[in-house]
Amino acid sequence: MNLDWIKPADRLGSLPPYVFARLDELKVRAREQGLDLIDLGMGNPDGPTPQPVVEAAIAALQNPVNHGYPPFEGTASFRRTITDWYYRRYNVKLDPEGEALPLLGSKEGLTHLAIAYVNPGDLVLVPSPAYPAHFRGPLIAGATIHSLILKPDNGWLIDVAAIPEAIAQQAKILYFNYPSNPTAATAPREFFEEIVDFARHYEILLVHDLCYAELAFDGYQPTSLLEIPGAKEIGVEFHTLSKTYNMAGWRVGFVVGNRHIVQGLRTLKTNLDYGIFAALQTAAETALQLPDVYLHDVQARYRTRRDFLIEGLAELGWTVPKPNATMYLWVPCPVGVGSTDFALSVLQETGVVVTPGNAFGSGGEGYVRVSLIADCDRLSEALRRFKQAGICYKPGTLVASSD
Secondary structure, eight states, rough: OTTOOOOOOOOTTOOOOOOOHHHHHHHHHHHHHTTTEOOOOOOOSSOOOOOOOOOOOOOHHHOOOGOOOOTTOOOOHHHHHHHHHHHHHOOOOOOTTTTTEEESSSHHHHHHHHHHHOOOOOOEEEESSSSSSHHHHHHEEEEEEEEEEGGGTTTTTTOOOGSOHHHHHHHHEEEESSSSSOOOOOOOOOHHHHHHHHHHHTOEEEEEEEETTOOTTTOOOOOOOGGGGTTTTEEEEEEEETTTTTGGGGOOOOEEEOOHHHHHHHHHHHHHHHHHHHHHHHHHHHTSOOHHHHHHHHHHHHHHHHHHHHHHHHHHTOOOOOBSSSEEEEEOTTTTTHHHHHHHHHHHHEEOOOEEEEOOOOGGGEEEEEEEOSOOOHHHHHHHHHHHHOOOOBBBOOOOOOO
16 A cells, blocks of 8 residues: 655654664764764763662652653652752742652653744754754754854854844744854853853843763863843753763753743643653652762863873873863864764774764764763773774775784
8 A cells, every 4th residue: 555645743853863863873884884882972881770779769669659641740758858958059049839850761751842932933042063862852843943053262262242133033932052063162161151141132041951061071060041131031941860870761851940941841741741750759869968079080080081091192292271171072074074974984994983073064074972971991092993904084085904
């Protein structure tokens, strides 16, 4: 039977191919060929979830009170834990009754926020490169995307002054993310003050993704958007437990900020899902209440890997700036070699998976993102394979020897 008449909605056709799904296909093929893959592609933390979190989940799972539908807005206990965490970390006071909402991971919330607030044709400002949910969510909602191309000579920061007046006047929402995925760039407090002034002047809703707040090194402390006076009047901030607490598969995140924006997202979600399993919310409370020594151990692990890999890449010709936060390195491709071609060459020649920068938008072309999700032994093996295959940074060349 010919089923050509069964067609998906036009909104799916507006989406570019999802690079991580494509990478998964290539990884399966490589494994079938017997390659020992070193996967530095996705931002999927290695290692187990902290044992106290696991134990809290087991105990909560055994309590039948948690076996029914959870409240749409999340449990009161988890919401209080979220707002207590914000006050402890950033001295930001939030009302757990209306200014915090648990999510099925931050990706879900970032995407659904666009569906809740974007009408077809609305103009949304999104940096390029950016985490894909920042532009895919608005695309699904029918937005017109205006890409703010980020530049290395500006530290991968949004140049607010360069946004044309006509664009600023039309814009409804601005998504942004510092510390940044994929560039690992960080922004000073003055940048946040500038972007809040800009958004207030042009009446633009600010959506800040603070998912790497705790993966910061060398004394650097990331800024929360909500620390800035006036920000809560026009913005919200997203966070996740995936990275810091090795809980990527648990799907727990949250959004905080302006209560009207938060409640708009809640209204949408009441029509789409029932929220996070209550037992997982109990476990998430435990994670947010872990002592700082756990956080220090996580930071030390990623800092050690960062330094090790930057030093090893330098021996192969790369000069990679040392990021102050995140779990990524943003590595330039050899001049004249595209992101996709370079990532595929690295995979085929060495069995090392990296993510092409153009997966994060046109502004990411010419770079690959390398995730620090393997220990130094595996990173050393990746570097050994690079050297053996002759893969190195030389302007205009990508050398792969036949040895």
